[in-house]
Amino acid sequence: MKTKKIVLHFPRKCVNQPIVYRLIRDFNLRFNILKAKILPDEEGLMVMELSGDEEEFDKGVKYLSDAGVTLEPLSKDIKRDEEKCTHCGACIVICPTEALYAEGSERKIIFDSDKCIACELCISACPTRAMVLDF
Amino acid sequence: MNKTISEINEKIRSGNAVVVTAEEMVTVVKKSGAEEAAEKVDVVTTGTFGPMCSSGAFLNLGHPRPKMKMQKVFLNGVEAYAGLAAVDIYIGATQVAEDDPLNREKPGSFTYGGGHLLEDLVRKNKIHLEATAYGTDCYPSKYYEAEITLDDIPEAVMVNPRNAYQNYNCAVNTSEKTVYTYMGILKGNLGNANFCSAGQLSPLLNDPFFRTIGIGTRIFLGGAEGYVTWQGTQHKPGVERNSKGFPLQPGGTLMVTGNLKEMSPEWVKGVSMTGYGPSLMVGIGVPIPVLDEEIAAFCGVSDSELSCPVVDYSNDYPNSTGRVLGSVTYEELKSGTVKISDLEVPTGSLSSYYKALEIADILKKQILKGRFFLGEPQKYLPDGRGSR
Ligand code: SF4
Numbered sequence: 001m002k003t004k005k006i007v008l009h010f011p012r013k014c015v016n017q018p019i020v021y022r023l024i025r026d027f028n029l030r031f032n033i034l035k036a037k038i039l040p041d042e043e044g045l046m047v048m049e050l051s052g053d054e055e056e057f058d059k060g061v062k063y064l065s066d067a068g069v070t071l072e073p074l075s076k077d078i079k080r081d082e083e084k085c086t087h088c089g090a091c092i093v094i095c096p097t098e099a100l101y102a103e104g105s106e107r108k109i110i111f112d113s114d115k116c117i118a119c120e121l122c123i124s125a126c127p128t129r130a131m132v133l134d135f
Numbered sequence: 136m137n138k139t140i141s142e143i144n145e146k147i148r149s150g151n152a153v154v155v156t157a158e159e160m161v162t163v164v165k166k167s168g169a170e171e172a173a174e175k176v177d178v179v180t181t182g183t184f185g186p187m188c189s190s191g192a193f194l195n196l197g198h199p200r201p202k203m204k205m206q207k208v209f210l211n212g213v214e215a216y217a218g219l220a221a222v223d224i225y226i227g228a229t230q231v232a233e234d235d236p237l238n239r240e241k242p243g244s245f246t247y248g249g250g251h252l253l254e255d256l257v258r259k260n261k262i263h264l265e266a267t268a269y270g271t272d273c274y275p276s277k278y279y280e281a282e283i284t285l286d287d288i289p290e291a292v293m294v295n296p297r298n299a300y301q302n303y304n305c306a307v308n309t310s311e312k313t314v315y316t317y318m319g320i321l322k323g324n325l326g327n328a329n330f331c332s333a334g335q336l337s338p339l340l341n342d343p344f345f346r347t348i349g350i351g352t353r354i355f356l357g358g359a360e361g362y363v364t365w366q367g368t369q370h371k372p373g374v375e376r377n378s379k380g381f382p383l384q385p386g387g388t389l390m391v392t393g394n395l396k397e398m399s400p401e402w403v404k405g406v407s408m409t410g411y412g413p414s415l416m417v418g419i420g421v422p423i424p425v426l427d428e429e430i431a432a433f434c435g436v437s438d439s440e441l442s443c444p445v446v447d448y449s450n451d452y453p454n455s456t457g458r459v460l461g462s463v464t465y466e467e468l469k470s471g472t473v474k475i476s477d478l479e480v481p482t483g484s485l486s487s488y489y490k491a492l493e494i495a496d497i498l499k500k501q502i503l504k505g506r507f508f509l510g511e512p513q514k515y516l517p518d519g520r521g522s523r
């Protein structure tokens with residue numbers, strides 16, 4: 001089960017398509033529209049809380065982006081791709097909240113997501129691009 | 136008691152060699168002194184894992200049919216140097232992708248380049264190859280396109296002209312604006328100080344006069360076995376040293392070679408230095424045979440005795456003024472802040488100490504298991520003392 005608040009931007013060509021309907025029908029996702037502004041033949045914007053089975057959720061998100069809809073997390077969430085992180089320490093001086101710091105004499109770089117304010121500064125400071133915006 | 140490399144190899148073979156990491160050696164020498172440490176310990180393993188721009192690989196791509204003298208070669212949109220025999224190319228770590236927006240909108244992100252391509256090769260990912268040529272009687276093909284992987288290529292050899300810098304600058308920025316460098320993002324008004332060395336674990340800081348490291352030294356390179364093949368470019372053994380002989384400036388370097396096909400993506404990592412360009416992080420570990428007391432003492436060096444120059448990358452570095460703002464020890468750098476011009480400046484690093492430790496440990500285990508033997512140098516590197 002996965003629940004996320006997301007912002008959808010519909011380009012003009014998508015506005016008249018039953019995209020959200022298919023999202024519910026094909027992927028069995030529940031949603032709660034928090035804000036919507038779509039006028040026919042114009043670009044649209046919708047903020048919704050989407051939830052459903054994890055796999056279906058990801059498939060639904062893929063369906064949306066394939067259809068040309070751009071997605072953004074509402075309260076942005078920063079994650080670290082642990083496979084990519086080399087524990088170099090280039091991020092620790094960039095992070096304003098000490099959510100990233102070197103621990104002990106072995107200098108393992110810790111990411112404490114509770115302290116993260118999603119300022120995104122670490123994204124471009126990280127040489128391996130291990131810090132990512134998460135949906 | 137002095138030992139030789141072949142005596143130590145004999146001990147490795149019989150499973151009797153005593154191997155410690157350069158970090159462990161600090162304690163051994165502190166506790167028992169260099170003389171006893173030289174008797175007890177046979178090999179000290181070192182490690183470093185950081186961005187090393189002067190890296191790359193020679194590839195032999197094999198011929199399409201009809202044969203081709205490839206003139207321009209692109210792999211995943213990154214150009215390789217093709218001015219060699221027909222299908223030999225060299226991929227450089229800092230090569231930018233052909234369609235990269237570069238620094239047109241500063242700072243550029245440099246999402247994909249030579250370093251990433253090298254990592255993709257090592258990952259055995261599919262690579263798009265596109266080659267063009269003018270065509271000759273012996274090599275008629277003029278165009279070739281294919282999806283390849285490292286397994287399809289006859290040969291791939293990593294050849295890095297300058298790796299494992301003995302020591303390095305600590306980079307700062309005294310201007311008001313942020314600068315984007317190969318030493319990372321440097322905030323203005325001495326906002327941060329970035330260093331790039333494994334310090335006490337760094338290979339060439341444990342053998343400051345290259346008494347055991349030379350052409351033919353077997354090393355850990357990118358997860359595989361590699362070799363020191365020459366001194367690296369810009370090898371400057373004659374730099375100023377402290378009373379114990381450790382260089383106070385960048386100093387020596389290594390040229391290294393290994394089989395790319397045997398390497399692991401964990402130790403060959405493409406990186407994007409914002410505003411600067413792509414590069415490659417390479418994992419290197421050098422085993423140091425403890426031949427005598429002097430070498431034991433060198434390997435016992437700790438971060439508190441090693442220092443590096445603080446250099447301003449907003450002006451002094453680009454303009455080669457030669458001005459140095461001060462000197463800081465690696466112990467101070469690793470404490471989180473350093474004092475520069477009476478300011479407490481937070482420190483960041485580009486070289487991973489955590490991963491360097493892992494390399495020193497892997498090498499130690501390989502030697503203990505009798506899977507890694509020391510290479511006998513055929514010629515030693517220039518040491519700056521005029522002795523070679
Ligand atoms: S800069 Fe990136 S790779 Fe380096 S420690 Fe931070 S998150 Fe990890």
Ligand code: SF4
Pocket residue numbers: 078094095096097098099100115116117118119120121122123131
């Ligand atoms: S997003 Fe900002 S607060 Fe969060 S870890 Fe990155 S730099 Fe720190």
